[in-house]
Amino acid sequence: MNIQNLVRANIKSLKPYSSARDEFKEFTSDLVFLDANENPFENGVNRYPDPQQIDLKTELSKLKEVPVNQILLGNGSDEVLDLIFRAFCEPKEDNIITLPPTYGMYKVLANINNVEEREVLLTDNFEPSTKAILEVANEQSKLLFLCSPNNPTGNSFSTEIVETLLKSFKGLVVIDEAYIDFSSTKSWLTRLNEFPNLIITQTLSKAYGMAGIRLGICYASSEIIAILNKIKPPYNINGLTQKKGLKRILNKNKVELEITKILEQREKLIDKLKTISFINKIYPSDANFVLVIVDDALKRYNQLLEKGVVIRNRTTQPLCENTLRLTIGTKAENKKLIQALKEL
Numbered sequence: 001m002n003i004q005n006l007v008r009a010n011i012k013s014l015k016p017y018s019s020a021r022d023e024f025k026e027f028t029s030d031l032v033f034l035d036a037n038e039n040p041f042e043n044g045v046n047r048y049p050d051p052q053q054i055d056l057k058t059e060l061s062k063l064k065e066v067p068v069n070q071i072l073l074g075n076g077s078d079e080v081l082d083l084i085f086r087a088f089c090e091p092k093e094d095n096i097i098t099l100p101p102t103y104g105m106y107k108v109l110a111n112i113n114n115v116e117e118r119e120v121l122l123t124d125n126f127e128p129s130t131k132a133i134l135e136v137a138n139e140q141s142k143l144l145f146l147c148s149p150n151n152p153t154g155n156s157f158s159t160e161i162v163e164t165l166l167k168s169f170k171g172l173v174v175i176d177e178a179y180i181d182f183s184s185t186k187s188w189l190t191r192l193n194e195f196p197n198l199i200i201t202q203t204l205s206k207a208y209g210m211a212g213i214r215l216g217i218c219y220a221s222s223e224i225i226a227i228l229n230k231i232k233p234p235y236n237i238n239g240l241t242q243k244k245g246l247k248r249i250l251n252k253n254k255v256e257l258e259i260t261k262i263l264e265q266r267e268k269l270i271d272k273l274k275t276i277s278f279i280n281k282i283y284p285s286d287a288n289f290v291l292v293i294v295d296d297a298l299k300r301y302n303q304l305l306e307k308g309v310v311i312r313n314r315t316t317q318p319l320c321e322n323t324l325r326l327t328i329g330t331k332a333e334n335k336k337l338i339q340a341l342k343e344l
């Protein structure tokens, strides 16, 4: 597979912006920096941040066992996904494939970038339908989005199915692993170098508890990362985010402890949900949320809202009629949810 053949012509010929901080990186105290029109008075953030986020990526590289040149950071995974569209999808010509019910941003990003979105529903047990996907794909199908564990269904896709798709789809396969830290299945990161067309995205927004700093991660071959690096805004990860993200990654034990607590709460919540009469089905979850089928999703959603509990109504999604998605909160929050459900 030749990745360069998938890149848009204008991106291939693009000469990227070279920032002052790109041209001169070493911050040592005996140098006088008069190159970037910054305010010289120190306040902690008066200098432009590192455009390549080397400190942060070096730690991530150790943690995830992926070389630094196979990592790209974005202002949330949403920016990473947008960069992938802009690098590989020619508006009005190319198309991408999504597998509803799934994360809504793939479709929105396709629409923003004026790229056709082709939808292939998941099967009844929420797995990708390999045959249908390959039938819908053509020469212009540049991206296939696999969200695993999937939002909102909560399941991870079968390893065999994903492997088949990685081997037979002619474009890039983006595996969105936003919920991987809650999952009992392994990340595809360990197999990154087996598949030249594999892109994996992760985020600090969920298990790492940092939705507010906006930090998304993209892992791929060094060739794909170099293409994305060329088009990313020079200072896309601000200095405060780099500092805060680094600190959190170094505090691995705390993150793991929180994940353990959330998983414990997930099992407890599922047990309690089984006692609620109007909950007809609880789907197994490999993430920090649970999808349930109720008698009347809109009615129950509104009733919970009246009791001060905000959940997500997924009933309009295909294969998700009368479903509600419940995020796992703290012990006290989950108790409130169960109490409210019991009162209905």
Ligand SMILES: *Cc1c(COP(=O)(O)O)cnc(C)c1O
Pocket: 075, 076, 077, 078, 079, 103, 147, 151, 176, 178, 202, 203, 204, 205, 206, 211, 215, 216
């Ligand atoms: C929450 C979520 C993300 C996270 O996006 P960020 O921009 O990193 O906050 C990505 N993908 C899926 C499927 C999600 O549910």
